[in-house]
Amino acid sequence: MSSQDSEEGIRPSDGYPLLQTRNLTKHYPGVTALDDVDFELRAGEVHVLFGENGAGKSTLISMLAGANQPNGGAIEFKGKETPLHSVHEARDLGISAVFQEFSLIPQLTVLENLFLGAEPTRGGLLDKKAALQHGQDILDRLEFHLPLDRRVDRLTRAEQQMVEIAKAFRSDLSVLILDEPTASLTDHETEQLFKLIGRLKADGVGIVYITHRMAEIRQIGDRITVLRDGRYVDTVDAATTSEDALVSLMTGRVVGQIFPDIQFEPGAEVLRAEDIVTADDAVRGASLSVRRGEIVGLAGLVGSGKSSFVQACFGARPISGGRVWLKEREVTGQPTADLLRDGFLYLPANRHTDGLMLMRSVRENMSLAALNTRPFSRGWMLDRRAESRAVDELAERLSLSPRRVERAVEHFSGGNQQKVMLARSLTRDFDLIAFDEPTVGVDVGTRAAIYEFIAQLCRNGVGILLISSDLPEILHLSNRAFVFYRGHIQTELTGADITEENVLAHFFEREAA
Amino acid sequence: MSEMQATAEVTRQPGDRLKLLFVRIGILPVLLVAALVIFTMLSDNFLTGRNLMNVLRQSVYLTIVSLGQMLALLTGGFDLSVGTILALTSVVGALAMASAYAAMPEAVWLAIAIGCFAGIAAGTLIGAINGVGVALFNVSPFMMSLGMASVGFGAALYLTGGVPVYGMPQAFGDTFGFGSLFGIPAPVYVAAIIIVVLYLFLNRTPYGRYFYAVGGNIKAAGLSGINTKLTLFWTYLLCGMMAAISGMLLTARLDTGEANIGASMPLESIAACVIAGVSLRGGVGRLENVVLGALFIGLVQNGMNLARIESYLQTVVLGSLLILAVIADQIRLRFVASLKA
Numbered sequence: 001m002s003s004q005d006s007e008e009g010i011r012p013s014d015g016y017p018l019l020q021t022r023n024l025t026k027h028y029p030g031v032t033a034l035d036d037v038d039f040e041l042r043a044g045e046v047h048v049l050f051g052e053n054g055a056g057k058s059t060l061i062s063m064l065a066g067a068n069q070p071n072g073g074a075i076e077f078k079g080k081e082t083p084l085h086s087v088h089e090a091r092d093l094g095i096s097a098v099f100q101e102f103s104l105i106p107q108l109t110v111l112e113n114l115f116l117g118a119e120p121t122r123g124g125l126l127d128k129k130a131a132l133q134h135g136q137d138i139l140d141r142l143e144f145h146l147p148l149d150r151r152v153d154r155l156t157r158a159e160q161q162m163v164e165i166a167k168a169f170r171s172d173l174s175v176l177i178l179d180e181p182t183a184s185l186t187d188h189e190t191e192q193l194f195k196l197i198g199r200l201k202a203d204g205v206g207i208v209y210i211t212h213r214m215a216e217i218r219q220i221g222d223r224i225t226v227l228r229d230g231r232y233v234d235t236v237d238a239a240t241t242s243e244d245a246l247v248s249l250m251t252g253r254v255v256g257q258i259f260p261d262i263q264f265e266p267g268a269e270v271l272r273a274e275d276i277v278t279a280d281d282a283v284r285g286a287s288l289s290v291r292r293g294e295i296v297g298l299a300g301l302v303g304s305g306k307s308s309f310v311q312a313c314f315g316a317r318p319i320s321g322g323r324v325w326l327k328e329r330e331v332t333g334q335p336t337a338d339l340l341r342d343g344f345l346y347l348p349a350n351r352h353t354d355g356l357m358l359m360r361s362v363r364e365n366m367s368l369a370a371l372n373t374r375p376f377s378r379g380w381m382l383d384r385r386a387e388s389r390a391v392d393e394l395a396e397r398l399s400l401s402p403r404r405v406e407r408a409v410e411h412f413s414g415g416n417q418q419k420v421m422l423a424r425s426l427t428r429d430f431d432l433i434a435f436d437e438p439t440v441g442v443d444v445g446t447r448a449a450i451y452e453f454i455a456q457l458c459r460n461g462v463g464i465l466l467i468s469s470d471l472p473e474i475l476h477l478s479n480r481a482f483v484f485y486r487g488h489i490q491t492e493l494t495g496a497d498i499t500e501e502n503v504l505a506h507f508f509e510r511e512a513a
Numbered sequence: 514m515s516e517m518q519a520t521a522e523v524t525r526q527p528g529d530r531l532k533l534l535f536v537r538i539g540i541l542p543v544l545l546v547a548a549l550v551i552f553t554m555l556s557d558n559f560l561t562g563r564n565l566m567n568v569l570r571q572s573v574y575l576t577i578v579s580l581g582q583m584l585a586l587l588t589g590g591f592d593l594s595v596g597t598i599l600a601l602t603s604v605v606g607a608l609a610m611a612s613a614y615a616a617m618p619e620a621v622w623l624a625i626a627i628g629c630f631a632g633i634a635a636g637t638l639i640g641a642i643n644g645v646g647v648a649l650f651n652v653s654p655f656m657m658s659l660g661m662a663s664v665g666f667g668a669a670l671y672l673t674g675g676v677p678v679y680g681m682p683q684a685f686g687d688t689f690g691f692g693s694l695f696g697i698p699a700p701v702y703v704a705a706i707i708i709v710v711l712y713l714f715l716n717r718t719p720y721g722r723y724f725y726a727v728g729g730n731i732k733a734a735g736l737s738g739i740n741t742k743l744t745l746f747w748t749y750l751l752c753g754m755m756a757a758i759s760g761m762l763l764t765a766r767l768d769t770g771e772a773n774i775g776a777s778m779p780l781e782s783i784a785a786c787v788i789a790g791v792s793l794r795g796g797v798g799r800l801e802n803v804v805l806g807a808l809f810i811g812l813v814q815n816g817m818n819l820a821r822i823e824s825y826l827q828t829v830v831l832g833s834l835l836i837l838a839v840i841a842d843q844i845r846l847r848f849v850a851s852l853k854a
Contacts, residue, residue: 316736337738348736355736357729359796368726369737371719381717424737 018043018078018206019064019095019175025072026059033059036073037232039225041175041206046197046220048238049210051227051250052470057210060227061177064208065097066090088117096168097177102160103167106153110146110163111135118170138169142196158185165193176200177208182216194220214243226250251472258448259476260455266479267292270327270432270463271344273313277321282308284487285322290432295454295464297478299471299503305487306467307349310434314346315339327431340369343431347421349440349467355421358410362400363391365409365420370427394423398453415446422453433457434465439473451477471500483507532848539790540841541802544834545809552816559819566698572811573700574599574759575781579807580711580800581640581755582782588728588748589795590647590654595756595782597665598636599775602760604669604678606632607770611680621682628681632764633757639665640753641746648745658749662779669772678770689765700762707758712800724748728795777828784835785810787842810834 019041026034034056041047049057062068064075066084074081077093084090087097104113111131120130135148144162152160161181168176182190197207197220211217217224221238226249233249251258271290276283283305290296298306311317313324315336323332326342348354356365367376367387375386391405398419400412409420418438425433435454439447454477458464468474474481481498483490483506490506493499552559578595585592610628617624639661646657692699715721723744726734735741756778764770789806791798810831817827 314736335738335740336735337740340738346736348732353730354732355730356733357726357796359792359794360725360729364722364725364729368722368733368739371722377719382719382722384717 016043016079017041017076019208020076020079021060021064021073022076023073024060024063024070024075026063026068027071033230034063034070035230037227037230039232040235041208043174043204043206044201045222046201046207046209048217048221048224049208049227050217050224050246051233055227055250056230057227058179059230061097061099061179061208061210064090064175065095065099065177067097091118091171094172094174095177096170096173096175098161098164098168098179098181100179102164104152104160104163107151109149109151110155111148113152113163114138114148114167114170116167138166142166142169143192158189161185162189165196173200173205175206175208179210180212181209182211182213214246217246247472258451259472260452262295262455262458262477262479264294264458264479266294267461268327271313271465272325273309273322274324275322276309276312276319276324278305278308278312279318279320280308282317282487283312286482286484286487286489287322288482288489288492290463290465292431292461292463293458294479295458295466295477297474297481297498298465298467298484299474299481299507300469300484300490301507302469304484306482306484307436308487309484310346310436310465310467314344314434316346340428343429344434345369345425345430345432346434347424347436347438349437351417351421356409356417359408362395362405362407362409362412362420363388366391366394366405366423367427369424373428376427390427391423394426397426398423399449415442418442418446418450422450425457430462432463432465434467436467437469438466439468439470471503474498474503475500536845536848539802539845540838541788541790541805541809544788544838545805545812548809548812548816552812552820555816556819559816564815564819566696568808568811568815569701570698571815572808573698573704574763575778575785575810576704576804576807577707577759577762578756578778579782579785579803580707581752583786583789583791583798583800583803584724584748584755585654585752586728586783586786586791586793587724587795587798588745589731590745590748591658591783591793592640592643592654592749592752592756593658593779594639594643594662594665595752596775596778597662597669598639598753598756599760599763599778600669600772601639601665602632602636602757603764603767603774604672604770604772605635606761606764607678607681608672610682610685611678611770614682615680621684624682625685628685629761632761633754636757636760637750637754640750640756643753644746644749647749648742654749666772673770673772675772681764681768681770686765686768689762690768691766700766703758703762707755708800708804715800725796728792728797730796777831780835781810781831782807784831784838787835788838790842792842793839 017040021037021039024034024037024039025032037056037060039060049060051057059068063070063084066087066089069085075084076082077095082093084095090096105116108116114135115131120127120134122130132148139146139148142165144166146155146159146162152163155163165181181193185193200207209221217238223235224238224241224246225235226233226246228250236249269289269291273289274287275285276287277285286305286309288296298310300306308317312319315334315338319333323330325331326339326344329342331339331342352358357368367390370376371382375383375390377383388405395403395405400416400419409417412420422438438450438454442450454464454466466473466478475498478498479495481493481503483493483503485506493502549560558564578599582592582595606628609631610624613624613627614621643657643661646652647654689699694702715724723734723739726737726739727741727744731741760775763774767774785806786798786803787793788809789798789802791803813830813834814827817830822830
C-alpha cells in the first residue's frame with residue numbers, strides 16, 4: 001500500500017535536492033569514520049542508507065542531524081551551504097533525527113519530553129495549556145495513542161519510540177532521519193509507521209532511513225546509498241536492484257571470498273546446556289550442545305537472547321533455571337573463574353565496555369584471563385619475563401600493528417584492539433571459545449584474518465560458539481546454527497540447510513509450533 | 514607558500530616534543546623542581562640535610578595513607594574515611610594500650626602489642642565495612658566512605674568524650690614516635706617496609722594486577738575470571754589498614770590518643786595520588802610516584818612553615834595544588850589525543 005502512496009505523491013525523480021553533502025569527511029582519533037562522502041536527499045523520497053556495521057551510516061546521519069560536526073566537506077540544505085552546529089539548529093531548519101538510542105528523559109512525562117528544550121512559554125513562564133494543546137495536535141496528526149501525562153519510563157519501548165518520532169514533529173518538518181526505527185516495533189506498529197512515512201512523502205518530506213532489513217527496503221525505499229568502510233560506494237534504485245547486488249556492493253567482494261574453508265570433524269561434546277532461563281528473562285528456555293572441532297553459530301536480532309544465553313553458561317549472568325555441562329561435568333551457576341580454569345572462554349561483543357582495559361598496555365590486556373596460570377605466574381608471583389615473551393609471540397602471530405606491546409590499547413585501531421582481545425584465546429588451553437560479534441567495527445582485511453583465526457582454532461579441535469548479528473558470518477562459518485528469537489531457540493539448522501532464507505525465516509516470527 | 518609551511522613545521526616540532534615530554538612524565542617532576550627552587554630561595558634552612566630528613570619523617574604518615582588511597586583510586590573509587598580511621602585507631606589503640614599497661618605494668622611490650630593490635634583492628638574494621646558496602650551492596654564509594662567517616666568520628670569522640678587519652682607506656686612513644694636507627698627515624702622504616710611489600714604485591718603478583726584490572730574495566734575483569742567483588746572488598750580493607758597503621762604511628766609521636774587527628778588526610782592523600790598521576794577514573798597509577806607525591810606535599814608544607822606562611826593560607830595552597838594537578842591531567846589527556854591524531 002505504501003508503494004501506492006509513493007505513486008500518488010510526488011515522484012522521487014521529480015523532487016528537488018533537499019539535503020546534500022559534498023566531500024563530507026569525519027576523523028576520530030585513529031579512525032576515519034567518513035571519507036569524502038557525497039549524499040543527496042530529494043524532497044518526497046525515502047532514501048535508504050545501507051552498509052555494514054561501522055560503514056559510516058551512523059556518523060553520516062549524526063552530522064546531518066547536527067549532533068556531530070564534520071572535519072571536512074559541506075552540508076547543503078535547499079541548495080545553500082548550511083553548517084549545522086547543533087541538533088537545535090538542525091531542528092529549527094526542520095531536520096529531525098530519531099536515533100536508536102533515545103534522547104528521552106525517563107523521569108519526565110511524554111508531554112515534557114515532547115517539548116524538551118523548546119518549551120512554550122508565556123511571559124517567561126511555562127505555558128502548560130499551549131503545550132498540552134500542541135502536543136495533542138501532534139499525536140492526533142500522527143495517530144499515536146499515547147497519554148501525554150504518563151512518565152516515559154512507564155511506556156513500552158515501542159511507545160517510547162513513538163514519543164521520539166513525535167518529537168520530530170514539534171516544528172515544521174522537511175527532513176526526517178530514522179535509524180532502524182522498526183527494530184523494537186511490532187508488525188502493527190511498523191505498519192502504522194510506514195503509513196505515516198507514506199503521508200510524509202506526499203507532503204514532500206525527505207526521509208533518510210537506515211535499515212538492515214531487505215523487506216523494508218523493498219516496501220518503502222526509493223533509492224539506496226551504499227557505504228563501505230566510511231566511503232561512498234554507489235546510489236541505486238530500490239525497485240530494480242537485487243539483494244545479491246546490494247550485498248556485494250555492501251561487502252565489496254563476492255560473498256564467500258573472505259571466508260576460509262573448513263572441514264568439520266566434530267568430536268566429543270564440550271558443552272551441553274538444557275532449558276536455560278536467565279534471572280532477567282532475556283533467555284527463556286534454550287538448549288543446545290557444542291562439540292569439539294565444530295563452529296556453532298548463534299543468530300538472531302540484537303536482544304534476542306543469543307549473547308545472554310552464552311553469558312549465562314559462562315557464569316557471567318545469573319541463571320534461574322536449567323543446567324549446564326562442560327566436558328560432561330555439571331557447571332551450572334559456577335563462577336567465571338572456574339569455567340575459565342576448565343577451558344571455557346567467552347569474548348564479549350563490545351570490546352570497549354566489556355572486553356578491554358583501554359588505558360592499560362597490550363601486554364596486560366592479553367594476559368588478563370590467564371594471570372594465575374603458567375607461564376604467566378609461578379606460585380604466588382608473576383613471571384614478568386615469561387609474560388613478555390608469551391605476549392610478544394602472540395603479537396607476532398596475530399600481526400598486531402604497530403607491534404608495541406607496552407602501548408596502551410586505546411591508541412590502537414579497532415581491528416588491532418579486537419586482535420588484542422582475541423589473543424586471550426591463546427593464552428591458555430581452551431576447549432570451548434565463544435566469540436560474540438568478533439568482527440564488529442573491524443575492516444575487511446582484519447575481518448578475513450579473524451575468520452581464519454577462528455577456523456584454525458576449530459581445526460585444532462576447539463569447540464567454537466559464534467554469536468553474530470552478521471548473517472554472512474553465520475552462513476559461511478558455521479557447521480550448525482541456532483536462531484534465537486525473544487529468548488527462545490526458534491530452530492536448529494545443519495550444514496547445507498544454513499541458508500539466508502532459512503535463517504531469516506526464523507528471525508522475526510515464531511512459527512506455529 | 515612552501516616556505517611558510519616549512520617554518521610552520523619547524524616551530525611545531527619543539528612544541529610537540531615538549532608536549533610529548535609532559536605526556537610522559539606528568540606534572541609531578543615540574544612541581545617538585547618548582548617547589549625546591551622556590552623554597553630554597555625563601556629560606557636558608559630549607560635545603561639542609563637535617564631539614565630534608567625532617568620532611569621525610571613528617572611525610573611518613575601521609576605517605577602510608579596515600580598508598581592505601583591509591584588502591585581505592587586504582588579500582589575507580591576513593592576513600593573519604595581515611596582521616597576518621599586515623600582518629601579511631603588512635604583512640605582505640607591508646608585506650609587498649611593504657612588499660613593493658615595499667616593492668617600489668619611489668620609487661621610493657623605486651624601492652625604495646627595489644628594496643629597496636631586493637632587500634633589497627635579497629636581502623637581495619639572501618640575499611641572492611643567500606644569494602645562490604647562498596648563490593649557487596651554496590652553503594653558508591655563516595656556515600657559509603659563519607660558515611661563511615663561520620664560513624665568513625667562519632668565513635669572516636671564517644672569513646673573519649675573528646676578528651677585526649679593518656680597513660681600509654683613511655684617506651685611506645687620513645688620507639689615508634691621518636692626512636693631512630695642509624696640516624697633514620699623509626700616511622701620511616703615502617704613506611705619503607707610497607708612500600709616494598711606493596712610494590713611487590715602490586716607489580717609482581719597476579720592479585721596486584723587485579724586491582725588495575727578492576728579499575729581498568731570491571732566487566733572485562735569479571736569476564737576474565739577475576740573476582741571483582743572480592744578485589745573491591747580487599748581494596749577498602751587494605752586502605753583502612755594502611756590508614757590504621759599510620760594512625761598508630763601518629764599516636765606514638767603524639768604520646769596521646771586523639772580523636773581530632775587526620776581531618777586533612779582525605780584531601781591530602783587524594784591530592785598526593787592525583788599529583789602523582791593516579792587517574793580518578795581508575796586503572797592508572799604507579800606506587801613509586803605516589804610516594805613522591807606524598808613527599809612533595811610534605812615538602813610544600815615544610816617549606817611554607819619555614820617561610821612563615823600562615824597555616825590557614827597553607828590549606829588554600831594545598832587545595833589549589835590539587836585542582837592544578839587535575840587540570841594538568843586533563844590537559845595531558847588532550848595532548849595525548851592531539852599527538853595521536
